[in-house]
Amino acid sequence: MAQVYFEDVNVGDEIPQLKKNCSTQQLVMWAAGSGDFYQIHYDKDFAQRTGLKGLIVHGALKNAFLGQLLHDWAGEKGQIRKFGCSYRGMDEPDQDILCRGVITRKYADGGKNFVELDVWTEKPDGTKTSPGTAVVTLPSKS
Amino acid sequence: MADEFEITDEMRAQIGQETEPWTYEVTTTSVRMYARGIGSDDPIHYDVDFAKSQGFRSIVAPLGYIGTPVYLPGRNDPTFGFPRRGGGPRLNLPMKGLLDGGTETEYFDVICAGDVLEETSHLADLKARGRMLFVTNESVFKNKATGQIVAKQRLTSIHL
Amino acid sequence: MAEQTYFEDVTEGQEIGPIKITPDKQQLVKFAAGSGDFNPLHFDEDFPMIKAMGLSGTIVHGRFKYAQVGRLLLQFAGYKGRVKKFGVTYRGMDFPNREITVKGVVTAKKQEGGENLVELDIWTEDPEGKKTTPGNAVVALPGRG
Secondary structure, three states, X not given: OOOOOHHHOOOOOEOOOEEEEOOHHHXXXXXXXXXXXXXXXXXXXXXXHXXXXXXXXXXXXXXXXXXXXXXXXXXXXXXXXXXXXXXXXXXXXXXXXXXXXXXXXXXXXXXXXXXXXXXXXXXXXXXXOOOEEEEEEOOOOO | OXXXXXXXXXXXXXXXXXXXXXXXXXXXXXXXXXXXXXXOOOHHHOOHHHHHHXXXXXXXXXXXXXXXXXXXXXXXXOOOOOEOOOEOOOOOOOOOOEEEEEEEEEEOOOOEOOOEEEEEEEEEEEEEEOOEEEEEEEEEEEEOOOOOEEEEXXXXXXXX | OOOOOOHHHOOOOOEXXXXXXXXXXXXXXXXXXXXXXXXXXXXOOOOHHHHHOOOOXXXXXXXXXXXXXXXHHHHHHOOOOEEEEEEEEOOOOOOOOOOEEEEEEEXXXXXXXXXXXXXXXXXXXXXXXXXXXXXXXXXXXXXOO
């Protein structure tokens, strides 16, 4: 992705979407990388015994996907200052998870160019599962 | 269809072809994660001060650790983690299934966190048993700093 | 960790172990994490290869069993001993939630190249007593002198 500059973005713009689809193998790799070995993410019997329909994707992994969405958009010269989300809805393996973001504010402060965004993950039917926000600084063309 | 897997001359010619080297960094985190994975709680694998008190450079890698891959995107097999690199055998096997046949490690030194190893491998043997093919690879691990061989490993995989 | 074993105290025919472990799915996922082998054969019952290979379900990684043998040998060798060589073949399958027992027997002791060497047969057994992972090892032990 080419570097995005502060002057090029507008409130209301949607940033390029990131589509994810986690295999059960991916969930095990996340357990490995994060050290979170909670069985609801790879043991179907365990998940169902806790009342879930089946395996679910770790919230922290979706948070990480949103981080990747922002990182890819902000580019080498952009900086992610803050981002977070709530794990409102569950996502399952082998199903598309669409990561999206929309610019809600842009302003200059203390010599830096700030952009605020709403970010979220979405299921194929459009349900927002992990709504959140982010603050990013972008380089200026000048 | 033949009852015995046919080992072609082209396949036999791959025996002995040495790969390019691959670097393995033995880190405290990877040693601890491996020890946790095998269900060991021996402090020699986790506690650096304790390991040093027992005369080791740092925490000691459990005995099966050697060969734990250092994964680099696009350069390692995404499931098994073995490195894809220049040199080495090109077998192009149409695998219906793959099973582990055996593992043998010879140690010339204790492997500790902080060691950086350089490994090369070659195809050592091919054996047909009925329709199955037994492939044995041999790896040599050297300590990059000293150039000394620290371990050798023979891995046999069964291709169905 | 157990007391240090010394060369003088070891006799041919002596048994070592057992170490027992019953790996549940979580342990096998931890092993995938630690070993870098993410083959779904070991944690995903729906993995198509399982049926294609005629297996009844997920199986324990061969290298997991190799590591268990390694644990027994490290216990036997102690921090002052050195495991020189150990190897196994994966003859039989082992399945999750079933006890794996690791055992060994001293087959020879000799002094060679200035080292006190002990040779052993080592293996893992399934709950029916079947030796699924047979192998052997060479360990160098310290002397008391």
